[in-house]
Amino acid sequence: MGKESKTKKAPKKKKKPVYIGLDENGDPPEFPYVRASESSIHNRGLFAAKRIPEDEYVIQYLGELVKKKESTQRANSQHDLSQSEDVGAVYIFELDDKTDIDGNFDWNIARLANHSCSPNCEAQNVEGEIWLVSLKEIKKGEEITFDYGYALEHWKDHPCLCGSENCVGHIVRKEDWGKLKKLKKRQKKTASESR
Numbered sequence: 120m121g122k123e124s125k126t127k128k129a130p131k132k133k134k135k136p137v138y139i140g141l142d143e144n145g146d147p148p149e150f151p152y153v154r155a156s157e158s159s160i161h162n163r164g165l166f167a168a169k170r171i172p173e174d175e176y177v178i179q180y181l182g183e184l185v186k187k188k189e190s191t192q193r194a195n196s197q198h199d200l201s202q203s204e205d206v207g208a209v210y211i212f213e214l215d216d217k218t219d220i221d222g223n224f225d226w227n228i229a230r231l232a233n234h235s236c237s238p239n240c241e242a243q244n245v246e247g248e249i250w251l252v253s254l255k256e257i258k259k260g261e262e263i264t265f266d267y268g269y270a271l272e273h274w275k276d277h278p279c280l281c282g283s284e285n286c287v288g289h290i291v292r293k294e295d296w297g298k299l300k301k302l303k304k305r306q307k308k309t310a311s312e313s314r
């Protein structure tokens with residue numbers, strides 16, 4: 120006769136988190152091209168520790184693999200936190216239709232890379248991994264930047280301080296720059312008309 124108690128429910132198994140990019144000991148790899156330091160754009164940033172040739176894998180975006188539903192919840196709470204405390208931001212990276220990478224971990228130093236309107240790197244999906252790849256030769260000491268690719272929707276929440284000549288003033292993906300400029304023009308117009 121089975122003696123298993125029917126009143127005691129087996130504890131709900133919490134799914135073990137799955138991390139991407141860590142070695143078998145759970146340690147992040149070394150990325151000799153970069154170092155973290157104070158940035159004039161925003162908080163800390165990533166800088167070239169040595170000359171980086173064009174089209175080079177600079178650093179991998181490490182993190183936890185999460186399904187879309189879970190990552191949406193995390194993104195919202197990370198967003199709320201960043202609004203209220205001016206710390207952090209949203210570190211969710213889209214991997215594919217079903218899965219995102221939550222990179223909100225100290226050991227994911229790629230999260231420190233700032234956005235720029237004229238970036239020197241690009242985030243690429245390389246066989247299921249996200250890498251920052253250099254778009255041009257980067258001199259030692261130069262800040263590593265990439266296009267965050269934010270949709271136009273929340274442009275007001277994300278002012279850009281990249282300081283590049285062609286800075287559009289907000290962190291918005293390049294495809295939407297035209298729309299952003301029109302939006303701003305219209306707002307300026309309505310503001311002056313309501314005076």
Ligand SMILES: [Zn+2]
Pocket residue numbers: 235236237279280281282283285286287288289
């Ligand atoms: Zn900018």
